[in-house]
Amino acid sequence: MTQTAERPTFEEDQLEDVEPPELDPEVAARRAAALSRVRIFGDPVLRARALPVERFDDELRAEAARMAGIMHDALGVGLAATQLGVMHRLLVYRVGADAPLAVLVNPRLEWVSDEVEPLEEGCLSLPGIHVDVERPVHVRVGALDDLGEEVLIEASGLEARVIQHEIDHLDGVLILDRTSREERKAAMRELREREEAGPAG
Numbered sequence: 001m002t003q004t005a006e007r008p009t010f011e012e013d014q015l016e017d018v019e020p021p022e023l024d025p026e027v028a029a030r031r032a033a034a035l036s037r038v039r040i041f042g043d044p045v046l047r048a049r050a051l052p053v054e055r056f057d058d059e060l061r062a063e064a065a066r067m068a069g070i071m072h073d074a075l076g077v078g079l080a081a082t083q084l085g086v087m088h089r090l091l092v093y094r095v096g097a098d099a100p101l102a103v104l105v106n107p108r109l110e111w112v113s114d115e116v117e118p119l120e121e122g123c124l125s126l127p128g129i130h131v132d133v134e135r136p137v138h139v140r141v142g143a144l145d146d147l148g149e150e151v152l153i154e155a156s157g158l159e160a161r162v163i164q165h166e167i168d169h170l171d172g173v174l175i176l177d178r179t180s181r182e183e184r185k186a187a188m189r190e191l192r193e194r195e196e197a198g199p200a201g
């Protein structure tokens with residue numbers, strides 16, 4: 001499957017719309033277990049600002065590895081530490097199955113293009129919600145890796161979008177804040193209705 005190439009949308013969770021029966025039962029079970037670790041909208045940690053990482057030790061590397069594992073099992077393309085309730089400025093992403101895993105610590109957007117592009121986005125912390133988000137197409141990001149070494153990333157398209165989506169998480173910003181008032185209202189209504197209906201089977 002080549003979701004990235006064929007899908008016109010960006011999903012933090014690329015397989016959001018694939019019915020679980022299509023997945024191998026073992027993969028589906030691992031995915032459900034991973035998703036159960038991800039904080040869902042309504043949890044105040046998703047609205048908090050994460051703190052800069054100051055120590056680049058084995059604990060940090062274990063944390064990044066744990067995040068990468070959960071992202072992988074959840075079949076996601078990106079994950080921010082805050083989504084697991086960890087208030088560190090730390091994110092991981094992997095855009096495409098063959099791409100290397102990226103671990104960014106204390107990332108900062110150093111430049112964004114004037115050229116912007118709208119695209120429908122989904123989020124592991126907002127299951128089933130999709131809204132149009134307009135973002136710069138090209139970005140330059142400075143960060144540290146998990147050893148504390150400076151890295152500079154120039155990204156475009158999907159990679160640029162994933163990085164911006166995850167940095168937003170570190171600032172307590174969600175896709176609901178980046179969409180039109182109408183789409184936000186519709187998404188909030190859906191979230192409220194779902195809450196009233198109780199947890200989905």
Ligand code: ZN
Binds near residue numbers: 012122123124
């Ligand atoms: Zn997200």
